[in-house]
Amino acid sequence: MRSLGLVAGFLLDKAVPDPRRGHPVALYGRAAGWWEERVHGDSRARGALFTAGAVLPVVAVGSLVRGGTATAATTWAVLGGSMLCREADRIADALERGDLARARELLPNLCGRDPSELDEDGIARAVVESVAENTSDAVTGPLVWGALGGVAGLAGFRAVNTLDAMVGHRDERYERFGSASARLDDLAGWGPARLTALLAVLAAPVVGGDVRTAWRVWRRDGDRHPSPNAGQCEAAFAGALGRTLGGVNVYRGHEDRRPTMGEGPRAGTADIRRAVRLARTVHLGALAVAATVAGADTGPAQAARPRT
Numbered sequence: 423m424r425s426l427g428l429v430a431g432f433l434l435d436k437a438v439p440d441p442r443r444g445h446p447v448a449l450y451g452r453a454a455g456w457w458e459e460r461v462h463g464d465s466r467a468r469g470a471l472f473t474a475g476a477v478l479p480v481v482a483v484g485s486l487v488r489g490g491t492a493t494a495a496t497t498w499a500v501l502g503g504s505m506l507c508r509e510a511d512r513i514a515d516a517l518e519r520g521d522l523a524r525a526r527e528l529l530p531n532l533c534g535r536d537p538s539e540l541d542e543d544g545i546a547r548a549v550v551e552s553v554a555e556n557t558s559d560a561v562t563g564p565l566v567w568g569a570l571g572g573v574a575g576l577a578g579f580r581a582v583n584t585l586d587a588m589v590g591h592r593d594e595r596y597e598r599f600g601s602a603s604a605r606l607d608d609l610a611g612w613g614p615a616r617l618t619a620l621l622a623v624l625a626a627p628v629v630g631g632d633v634r635t636a637w638r639v640w641r642r643d644g645d646r647h648p649s650p651n652a653g654q655c656e657a658a659f660a661g662a663l664g665r666t667l668g669g670v671n672v673y674r675g676h677e678d679r680r681p682t683m684g685e686g687p688r689a690g691t692a693d694i695r696r697a698v699r700l701a702r703t704v705h706l707g708a709l710a711v712a713a714t715v716a717g718a719d720t721g722p723a724q725a726a727r728p729r730t
Contacts, residue, residue: 423490424572425716428565430490431497432709435504446499450480451584458589462599469599473585473606480581484574496573500580502560503705506532507698510549514694517542532556535671543690550689550697551667554622554659555652557701559583562621563614565712582610608650614708615651619644619658621707626662628703629696635685636661643683653683660684662700665693 454476461472484496509531516524525545526537532552537545563583567575586607589600619640626636639661640654647653647668660667660683667689668682689697 424493424569425713427490427493428497428568428712428716429709430494431568432501432565432705434494434498435501438498440502440505447580447584450581451588454581454585454588464595464598466598466601469589470602472589472599473602476585477578477581477606481574481578484572484577487573492573493568493576496576497564497568500564500568500576502556503701506553506556506560507701510553510694510698513545513549514691514698517545517691517694543688546691546694547667547669547689548671549694550659550663550665551656553694553697553701554655554667555649557622557704558611558615558618558651558655561701561705562618562708563611565708566614566617566715567610569712569716579610582607611651615654617708617711618704619654621704621711622655622658622662622700625700625703625707629663629700631662631664635664639684643681646681646683648680657683659697659700663689663693663696665689 457476458472461468461475487496509528513525513528513532516522516528522542522545525542526540529535529537529540529545529548533548535548537548540548563579564576567579569575571578582603585603586600588603589596590604590607591597591600623633623636623640626633636658640658643657643660644654647656656667663684664686665688666682666684666686668680668684671678671680
């Protein structure tokens with residue numbers, strides 16, 4: 423049932439757009455924001471309390487919910503692959519029309535970089551890198567944890583990932599308070615990120631790339647990124663696409679210099695479509711892996727039940 427629920431939820435994500443209001447993840451974010459206001463303090467201990475109080479209840483409730491329908495509904499709620507690709511395509515549409523202002527307006531839907539000074543290639547690179555990183559966060563991670571833990575795994579992973587997006591920043595307010603959420607997100611995303619990278623390497627021919635080259639770039643550059651997980655995905659995508667990623671990023675007025683990854687020319691507008699095609703292929707691969715793991719996990723238990 424878990425395997426079928428994951429597949430059904432994946433298909434629902436493709437067919438049913440996220441509601442503009444009242445989405446479960448958005449509602450969770452509001453609740454987490456309410457909790458943060460009450461426990462925030464400039465200490466790691468308070469940050470750990472915040473993280474535990476925001477994640478453990480979600481996992482506990484999820485562990486009480488079983489069945490294929492619940493798994494399908496939760497999978498739909500926590501997956502973000504369709505929205506990710508849709509937003510990337512919208513930016514590609516704007517750039518292909520020569521509407522740089524519109525592309526800058528849309529970019530914050532994908533990442534937190536300041537788009538005001540980015541040119542066409544800068545926006546294209548930001549989109550490709552965001553598609554690579556978020557393929558793990560929005561698709562592979564939920565599916566992997568859903569395969570292992572059912573509804574509790576699905577909801578727990580999305581809760582952890584949401585908290586990291588909210589407080590996992592290295593700024594004055596969150597450097598200490600957000601460290602527990604950031605570290606937990608790194609831990610939860612470690613396996614999914616590497617599975618995403620492996621699937622991207624294997625899917626390189628879909629976008630005209632070479633598996634051996636993609637593998638070499640991934641293994642060489644995956645650990646150069648400051649994020650232990652994002653770097654794996656971005657390096658693998660860079661290798662599969664035959665493009666160079668990385669460079670200077672600006673977040674909230676702060677300049678962040680990232681090492682370059684990959685080989686070949688810098689990513690351009692045309693590479694957004696290729697990155698989306700690669701991501702969609704990885705989505706299918708992640709679903710196949712998750713469904714197989716979920717089936718193997720539930721099969722023996724069902725077979726062991728006594729016949730009546």
